[in-house]
Amino acid sequence: MSLSLIIWILLNFLGIFVSNHMEEKKRNDDLLVNSFQEGNERAFNDLVSRYRKRIFDMILKMVRNREDAKDLTQETFVKAYLGLKNFKKESSFFTWITRIAINLCINFRKRERFRSFVSFFDLKKPLLAEEPSPRDGRKDELSQAIDAAVLSLPPKQRTVFVLRYYQRLPFEKIAEILGKSEGGTKANYFQAINKLKQSLARYRTI
């Protein structure tokens, strides 16, 4: 009992530390955004450097292809640049740019489907199945299976799963990014995990 109490106190302490760190980061973001809006172009470069890794990782986990992820990362920052002059800071910069990236990823998947639909008529490219198979030959079998399983999730569930499992975001933050309720995002995560349990059953020991 006393051990769990100590762990709880430590976790709370860690939570406060993380929360302060995030606040600090948000303040710095706001300064950079203000600076950019006042005409300092270099401030945008700093914002790119600050978030490039995180945005790229998230996009990669969403689309599961390196080249597509690179392209979408650039597109995300281009969109952010074009919209940043009118950014009203109703949410944090991170929330805002994550939203841009997520929307691009979801629309990208739709575009991919459309391309595969079009290729049905010209028959020049091989047809993509409803659940596209991973295209990276360098991956091992398990990683490819995970790619296919995650890609087969519906967009909302996939987004929540990526933000929660890979990005380690709290449900509250995920709900803010997606403009949904916290309960709704928890339900999406629960459904995503259940589906992954089924689609990856072959690789589980139990």
Add this chain to the structure above:
Amino acid sequence: MKGRLNMNCGKIKKLLIGYYENSLSIEEKGMVENHLRTCQACREELKEIGSLFEVLRGEKTEEIEPSFWINLVPEIRKRINQASRPAWGWNLVPKLAPLFGFVTAILVVGVILFSQDYRFLNRAVPELEQETIYTLYDFENTTDQLAEVLSLTESTEGMATLISAGDGQSISALQEVVEDQYWEKTEWDVLLEDLSLEELDLLEEKIENITI
């Protein structure tokens, strides 16, 4: 406490992922632990969740070449410059100038010609001319037209003579028949051109049945 222990598995199952991730509140955590002591199915479920996360941890992380990070800002800047340009290049304007000139000339000529016609149509019509226009639609006149057309066919020759020589009564009777059947047609030549053979026969029949 007993109530918590008997909490149904459905509610607990929703908390199991959070329990595995260690993200539950102390109260929720206690609830789950109490339930797990007595519920074999939920213990199995928790093991399955654990095995899934074990599988997910086996996913290889992909290393990205450093050049991507180095070139990222310049690449973004390049794209921004492209995106800032107008959707279609203004540099095409000189090449398309002759086409624009041709289209503009056609439009100008069209407007001039139309304005001539417009002026003609809107000119003040003298009272006398209005009378003349009216008589064109007079049924005496149209009856003559009808008779002329009908006289071209063999079967209606006699009837055409009758109509052309008809008095006011026959004209008004004809008017009634024709207005009833083809009220929307005001121009006789248009009306007769539009009629099919069957409709012409029907019209002839109705004219024959007119009581004079």
